[in-house]
Amino acid sequence: MSSHIKNPLALYIGLRYSGAYGNNKFASFVSIMSMIGVCLGVAALIVVASVMNGLEDNMKGRVLSVIPHAIVTSDTGFITPDDSIVREIKQIPYVKSVSPVIDLNAIIQSQKKLSAVNLIAIDAADYPKGDLLASSLENGQLDSLAMTPYGIILGSRIAQELDLVPGEQVRIMFPLGARYTLTGKIPAQRLFTYVGSFYSGAEVDGTVGLINLDASRKIMRLGDKFTGYRVWLEDPFMIERFVGDYTAHKVTDWRKEKGPLFQAIAMEKKMMTLMLFLIVFVAVFNILSSLIMMVIDKTKEIAILRTMGLKSRTVMYVFMTEGLWCGLIGTVFGTLIGLICALYLNEILQFLGVAHMFLLGQKLPVLIEPLQIAAVILCSVMLTTIATIYPAYKAAQILPAEALRYE
Numbered sequence: 001m002s003s004h005i006k007n008p009l010a011l012y013i014g015l016r017y018s019g020a021y022g023n024n025k026f027a028s029f030v031s032i033m034s035m036i037g038v039c040l041g042v043a044a045l046i047v048v049a050s051v052m053n054g055l056e057d058n059m060k061g062r063v064l065s066v067i068p069h070a071i072v073t074s075d076t077g078f079i080t081p082d083d084s085i086v087r088e089i090k091q092i093p094y095v096k097s098v099s100p101v102i103d104l105n106a107i108i109q110s111q112k113k114l115s116a117v118n119l120i121a122i123d124a125a126d127y128p129k130g131d132l133l134a135s136s137l138e139n140g141q142l143d144s145l146a147m148t149p150y151g152i153i154l155g156s157r158i159a160q161e162l163d164l165v166p167g168e169q170v171r172i173m174f175p176l177g178a179r180y181t182l183t184g185k186i187p188a189q190r191l192f193t194y195v196g197s198f199y200s201g202a203e204v205d206g207t208v209g210l211i212n213l214d215a216s217r218k219i220m221r222l223g224d225k226f227t228g229y230r231v232w233l234e235d236p237f238m239i240e241r242f243v244g245d246y247t248a249h250k251v252t253d254w255r256k257e258k259g260p261l262f263q264a265i266a267m268e269k270k271m272m273t274l275m276l277f278l279i280v281f282v283a284v285f286n287i288l289s290s291l292i293m294m295v296i297d298k299t300k301e302i303a304i305l306r307t308m309g310l311k312s313r314t315v316m317y318v319f320m321t322e323g324l325w326c327g328l329i330g331t332v333f334g335t336l337i338g339l340i341c342a343l344y345l346n347e348i349l350q351f352l353g354v355a356h357m358f359l360l361g362q363k364l365p366v367l368i369e370p371l372q373i374a375a376v377i378l379c380s381v382m383l384t385t386i387a388t389i390y391p392a393y394k395a396a397q398i399l400p401a402e403a404l405r406y407e
Contacts, residue, residue, distance in 0.1 A: 037283025038330025046338030054365030073228030121216035291391035327384025
């Protein structure tokens, strides 16, 4: 008879046991609660991870798309044109574009107000049209900087604060280009024509302006020099790789300014993931508890099956099957619920009437990463599998003679 006892028998008995606990109603209750716990834990992990991914991607798209990913410069802070530098940088596969820039701090004065601004002097002909600032111009085109040598494009917020209209002139003062005169130190200044604005949805809308590269050189008396070559990467998070691949010149990157922000986001993601995995772990621990109670409740049945020729290894598979079934059901339903909630999270919050508490007039960004979902499923199944080993092993060690001694 024992030759006919194969693993499908263990699967059959395990699935039968998964829904039958005899008179031990408490064990059945614990099993159901543990299954629900795994389901809710997996669902919560998927939803929160997707929202955190969306927030990080939104920040990366809005913040890191409008500030230089990297600036290739020299120790003096200025560099002279060199085609070999451009060719060497462009040979790196993940570099999208390279363009010369001059980064300047200035004070801008309209007829009504005065404000500080960070000016980026660019070559409009060489500046990538796919850049967020270039593609988000509201009125006035990037080519206006070439047609109007002393033209300026401002962020929408700072343009509104200064109450500017296209064609209006503003005075710009450059502290770095100050000159000494008989009356003292006077900053370099020049009238510029406001030609347009951009809206990126990021903080640069209130701090940044674009001017012509050649015009800034003349004002600052830099000759043919500029701050450095601005480098656009396919992914801003590849900056560490770029710094390692390009060592010919000094490289400054976005991590100096925005590194702490994204480190904080990454740390928050890790802590939230850990906290939610603890929920799954507690549910899996309940599976272990329910299996132990099941082993105690089914001791006599196990002994009878053993006397009929069931091997100890097959007994172990029976209880591992029962525990895994519980974990798999929780994981599958948790994954489905989590994906549905993540896809329709904003609609669900609107339906529940709590959108104003979380969204503040905006939608929560959600980004579902398939590999991350697969990792959640795999970890849940692995934890469940580990939890079944000890109860299954104890069941396999039951001796029929000892269990049936008083029957």
